Amino acid sequence: METKLTQEENRHYVRQMIVPGWGEAGQLRLKQSRILVIGAGGLGAPVLLYLAAAGVGAIGIADGDYVEGSNLHRQVIHGIEDLDRPKVASAAEKLRRSNPHVLVTEHTFPVHAGNADSLIAQYDLVVDCTDNFTTRETIALTCRKAKIPLVSGAAQITDGTITTFTPYKGAAHPCFNCLYPRSPGSDLTPGCSQIGVAGPVLAVIGGLQAMEAVKEIIGMGDSLSGRVLVYDALSARTEEIALERRGACPCASACEEERRAVNS
Numbered sequence: 001m002e003t004k005l006t007q008e009e010n011r012h013y014v015r016q017m018i019v020p021g022w023g024e025a026g027q028l029r030l031k032q033s034r035i036l037v038i039g040a041g042g043l044g045a046p047v048l049l050y051l052a053a054a055g056v057g058a059i060g061i062a063d064g065d066y067v068e069g070s071n072l073h074r075q076v077i078h079g080i081e082d083l084d085r086p087k088v089a090s091a092a093e094k095l096r097r098s099n100p101h102v103l104v105t106e107h108t109f110p111v112h113a114g115n116a117d118s119l120i121a122q123y124d125l126v127v128d129c130t131d132n133f134t135t136r137e138t139i140a141l142t143c144r145k146a147k148i149p150l151v152s153g154a155a156q157i158t159d160g161t162i163t164t165f166t167p168y169k170g171a172a173h174p175c176f177n178c179l180y181p182r183s184p185g186s187d188l189t190p191g192c193s194q195i196g197v198a199g200p201v202l203a204v205i206g207g208l209q210a211m212e213a214v215k216e217i218i219g220m221g222d223s224l225s226g227r228v229l230v231y232d233a234l235s236a237r238t239e240e241i242a243l244e245r246r247g248a249c250p251c252a253s254a255c256e257e258e259r260r261a262v263n264s
């Protein structure tokens with residue numbers, strides 16, 4: 001594993017390495033990290049562009065969709081010339097153009113319960129930029145089992161939310177199902193195709209997701225685990241909601257089982 005940045009990398013990243021808490025050590029951590037971004041749409045666009053520009057060493061992009069005209073008002077990583085292309089191919093091309101130091105891997109398929117384990121096992125952190133409940137729950141459960149951080153964002157109409165899940169760290173760290181108790185068959189989040197979303201709201205939430213992913217990898221600042229940040233664009237306000245582990249949540253019993261295994 002490399003222990004130094006090249007001279008060129010030092011020049012390239014100088015303006016972020018002088019940020020307190022980032023430094024060359026933080027930049028090396030980013031370079032050595034592998035981040036999977038699931039969803040190359042409205043949230044995925046800013047997340048992917050900023051993570052690549054920041055110098056994350058390996059970025060995976062997973063999405064099974066194709067670029068449509070009605071995507072372009074918010075999915076700013078794609079352009080008119082990308083219509084009908086796989087979103088993953090379109091996004092990967094932009095990232096390679098933005099930063100040739102980044103290894104970009106294309107996963108041109110939707111993530112589901114049958115492929116999540118093997119896909120997520122290849123990465124150190126996942127950023128969830130998808131928009132349906134079943135997929136989000138599958139991703140969260142898989143990250144919990146794999147013990148890797150999940151930075152989860154959502155946006156609809158003029159509101160957005162973001163939080164980080166690290167439930168394997170113990171009782172102070174709630175999981176996805178502590179936030180959304182399991183209710184089989186119900187989809188809590190209607191897609192933006194039905195209710196719409198203002199493009200810049202996705203930039204706000206996606207930008208926050210990229211920053212939280214960087215913080216988790218470098219170990220900077222305070223994690224969003226246990227807190228949900230809510231952004232209301234119309235009032236131009238943010239609110240923070242404390243999230244606690246629900247006693248009845250499966251993550252609590254999983255935690256208890258692990259504690260017993262460690263103690264026995």
Ligand SMILES: [Zn+2]
Binds near residue numbers: 177250251252
């Ligand atoms: Zn839980």
